[in-house]
Amino acid sequence: MLLKAAYNQMLLIRYFEESIERLFLEGRVMGTAHTCIGQEAVSVGVATALQPQDAMTTTHRGHGHFLARGAEPAKAMAELFGKSIGYSKGRGGSQMMMAPEMGFYGSNGITGGSIPFATGIALDASIRKTDRVSACMFGDGASNQGVFHETLNMAALWKLPVLYIVENNGYAMSTSTDQGLANPCIADRAKAYNIPGVTINGNDFEEVYNCVQQYAEAARQGEGPALIECMTYRLSGHSRGDPRVYRTREEEQEAWKRDPVKTMEKQLLERKVLTAAQIEEVQQKTTAIIDKAIITCENAPPASAAEFQNSLFAE
């Protein structure tokens, strides 16, 4: 059941992201977006390992995290359509959505910007002595920001219930990790803060799920933070319009052989969780969900300018 549910979610993310790329090409959505094609197993592995009361923060590449946490596809997609039904009422766009009621605390579009934010949520959990764990998602690029180091040090000092989950997808926009990391192993940085650091296969749902569950439980027991490096690959470009001049098509073809969605389908068949016909059925259902979301977005009213003008401050 776990695998089947995970497959449903991974496919939903894959189709969501593919539809976003298509909608951009067709000129039907605005702004920018960063898709996570190839990284679905991380999103779903982490989200499946969390409890309902837990928190998750994300990055500029956050659709997958949000959908895995339970976002309604139409309300997330509506941010790209600039529609009022969006999670941020159309004000946020692709990178700025938040839904605390489902334990999702979003991103602010600044690389590394959510690292202290997630840690503050963990500080609140620590003060109120709830059993909430905060899952902080970020990329290899963000691990080079100063705030990563400042924050991990403080979280380790205070033993806060927060997991730092880095999706090492090989590229910070166009800069490869070869060019951006003096030590290619990001998990090694955990040693500097005296916390556990592990590197795992981020394209394998079960490996991510098991690892995150283990460290989430430890954090819940008061053992403090951990740094989990998920090795993956961004099969899509950085954002729309990325000509991908910084890598070869051959490299991409090799990476497609490790496609987490295909890997999952293979596992489902081998373990006889699903038949080929059942997989096809999931694909059709998922296509229908995405198609319906697009129609919902196109029919929704535009974001309200008058309401936004009066929104600057809280009461």
Added chain:
Amino acid sequence: MRNITFTQIIRETLEAELTRDETIFLMGEDIGVYGGPFGASRGLLEKFGSERIRDTPISEQAITGIAIGAAVAGQRPIIEIMFMDFITLAVDQMVNMAAKLHPIYGQNCPLVLRTTPGAGRGYGATHSQSLERIFCGIPGIKIAAPSNARDGSALLQTAIRDNNPVLFLEHKLLYPMRFEVDDKLPEPTPFGYAKITREGEDLTIIAWSYMSVLALQAAAKLSNDDIEAEVIDLRTLAPLDIDTIIESVKSTGRVMIIEEGPLTGGFAGEIAAQITEQAFEYLDYPVKRLAGDDLPIPSAKSLELNCIPSVATITKAASDLALAD
């Protein structure tokens, strides 16, 4: 009535608020055992414990970002950035996260960032700046800049109870100053209401924070020469009480704005623009700005005091403006 320092009333206000609401906590560098570099949190660690009076490493960006996360999750953090110059390290979190939380995501961010602007103690170019201008053009952040003990307490209470990020300026020269205040702490004062601290008909002088102290001293000297200045202490820069400014300018026809930070690109320029837009026809003479020099703040006393407005330069400039044809 009693006679106490600005430091004392800030400390008492923090203590009262921490007692009133247990979701409030303090976080910053050297605020616990040391009691804060100016003593504003002395004794609070002993009373409230290290969970609520949190000493941190020297990590301004993380302190600020962690406080913002805690605020959204339901706490009411008060953070201290030791010198306002260090706020440059926290600007990203304030500008890109705190200021966006309500208008973009619909979330409350009840956060107070206390910090100490100002020159006059010979601390040099990176411990003396008045950098509120960085935040004046960022929608979503409120800015309070009291000039006396009563307002310091009343505005700090308002800042702490507000559900938005507030930048709270405690000028370092105010801390040792003594003020006559009630035995009881004042009630919170709503933001966006300037105070006319002296009435006069010859010209209007606008200031905030420590410059309001100097403006009043200058106004007393001007009165000896039969020049009656109306002094407006802004108290908050965001929201700005432009109505009180315009009303005063309409009656005096002459206005000078004092700012401790450098002349170019300062908040005085914004106030001047608003006056020109709204009351140009009432002006007898062009709006005057008196601000710091367009230079870094040097350390030597003889250099430092020469770079920023003083009672003497305010008195001279105000007199010239009042008497100009």
